[in-house]
Amino acid sequence: MSSDAVLIERDESGLVTLTLNRPERLNALTFASYRALTDWFRSEAQNPKTRVVLLKGAGRAFCSGGDVHDIIGALRGAKMKRVLEFARMTGELVQNIRLLDRPVVAAIHGTCVGAGAVIALACDFRVMAAETSLGFIFTKVGLSGSDMGAAYLLPRMVGLARATEILMLGEPVPAAKCAEIGLANSVVPRERVFDEAKLLCAKLLAGPPLGLAMTKRMLNNEWSMDLSSAIESEAQAQALLMMGEDHGEYHRAFVEKRPPNFQGE
Numbered sequence: 258m259s260s261d262a263v264l265i266e267r268d269e270s271g272l273v274t275l276t277l278n279r280p281e282r283l284n285a286l287t288f289a290s291y292r293a294l295t296d297w298f299r300s301e302a303q304n305p306k307t308r309v310v311l312l313k314g315a316g317r318a319f320c321s322g323g324d325v326h327d328i329i330g331a332l333r334g335a336k337m338k339r340v341l342e343f344a345r346m347t348g349e350l351v352q353n354i355r356l357l358d359r360p361v362v363a364a365i366h367g368t369c370v371g372a373g374a375v376i377a378l379a380c381d382f383r384v385m386a387a388e389t390s391l392g393f394i395f396t397k398v399g400l401s402g403s404d405m406g407a408a409y410l411l412p413r414m415v416g417l418a419r420a421t422e423i424l425m426l427g428e429p430v431p432a433a434k435c436a437e438i439g440l441a442n443s444v445v446p447r448e449r450v451f452d453e454a455k456l457l458c459a460k461l462l463a464g465p466p467l468g469l470a471m472t473k474r475m476l477n478n479e480w481s482m483d484l485s486s487a488i489e490s491e492a493q494a495q496a497l498l499m500m501g502e503d504h505g506e507y508h509r510a511f512v513e514k515r516p517p518n519f520q521g522e
Contacts (some may be wrong), residue, residue, distance in 0.1 A: 262290040263297075264315075270462050271308030273301070280316025283368050285324035288331075291346055298353035305521070309461045310357070311454055312380060313364040322371025322394075323347075344404075347372060351406045354379040355477055358470035360461045364454035366447050370394050370429070375405040378414070381473065383440065384454040386447035390429035391440060397427040413480060415439055465503040466521030 264276040275297075277284035286294075301307050314320055323329060332340050354361055354376070363380040370392035377383055377391060385391075393411070395402045402408065402424030412420040415438045423430060435441035445453045461469065471494050479487045498504060502522035510517035 262287060263293050265297075267307075271306055271466075272311060272458055272462060273307050273309070274311045274313065277312075277314040277320050280314075280318070282324060283318035283321035284314040284316065284373070285321045285327075286372055287324050287327045288343070291323075291350060295346060295350040295353055298350065298357050301359075302353075302357050307359055308466050308521075309458045310359060310361045311364060311458050312361060312376070313451065313454070314367065316367075318368035318373075319363070319365045319389075320370075320373025320376060321368050322373050347405045351375060351379040351410075358473050359466075360458075360469055360473065362454050362458055362461070364450050365389055365391075365441075366450040371398075372405060375407045375410075378407065378410050378440075382442045382457060383435070384450055384457060385432040385435060385441040385444050386450045387432050387444050388447050390431045391435055392427070392429040393423055394427045394429075396425060402427065463516075463519075465498075465507075465517075465519040467501055467503055468498055468519075471498060 262277070262279050264278045266274040266276070275294075277286075277290070279285060279287075279290070301310075328343075332343060360382065361380040362382040362384065363377040365377055365383060365385045367386065367389055369377055369389060371394050374391045374393050393402060393407055395404050395407075407424060408420070411423060414420075415423070419438055430438075430440060432441055432444045436444045442457070443453055475491060475494055478490065482490065503517075503519045506519060507517045
């Protein structure tokens with residue numbers, strides 16, 4: 258990660274914390290930070306030491322979307338090919354978050370709108386401050402609500418009717434409502450967001466790395482399967498893991514009356 262706008266911190270447990278770091282601009286994304294995040298999520302799939310990713314923002318915001326001056330203004334009058342390349346890159350970021358077979362937790366303590374909301378949506382878990390909201394505001398700025406995969410991901414999470422309302426009206430969805438409809442995994446006071454997110458990460462880090470990776474892969478893959486195909490795919494996936502060392506470690510730990518020490522093998 259070469260962009261100063263995105264900070265990376267690793268610890269020995271396998272937790273990687275990514276911090277969007279433009280607090281003076283509410284962590285608005287630039288061409289460079291989009292590219293840095295997109296490339297990082299793709300390349301990190303090859304790093305077995307990474308077990309959980311925590312995504313957060315510096316200052317008062319999680320992410321206020323694409324920078325109005327550095328992106329939106331810069332693309333006004335640009336050639337169609339250039340604009341399409343940019344739009345495809347933003348979607349590539351969301352795809353790479355989904356394809357990273359490690360849990361990704363979003364800690365949303367402040368402003369989260371536009372591209373920021375879709376990035377949060379792409380994560381596996383969302384911990385939200387009670388005082389904040391998710392804003393899929395694309396129609397409010399004269400664009401389509403179907404941006405960066407939002408029209409694909411959101412209906413699968415909250416249902417078509419609610420997704421239609423959220424994406425067409427573009428109105429902020431308060432944290433309490435997010436929890437009610439399944440957009441937020443937990444809602445806590447602002448000052449507790451990062452601590453709550455780290456507690457969630459700790460639970461995930463204590464889990465079996467291969468088991469979590471396979472779970473995310475299957476959640477992604479089974480969206481487009483019929484029931485018979487899904488059941489057969491799950492049977493094959495589970496049979497593989499039943500022969501794995503982590504499952505054996507669980508059995509040994511059970512017999513020895515101790516917590517298992519999963520190694521991802």
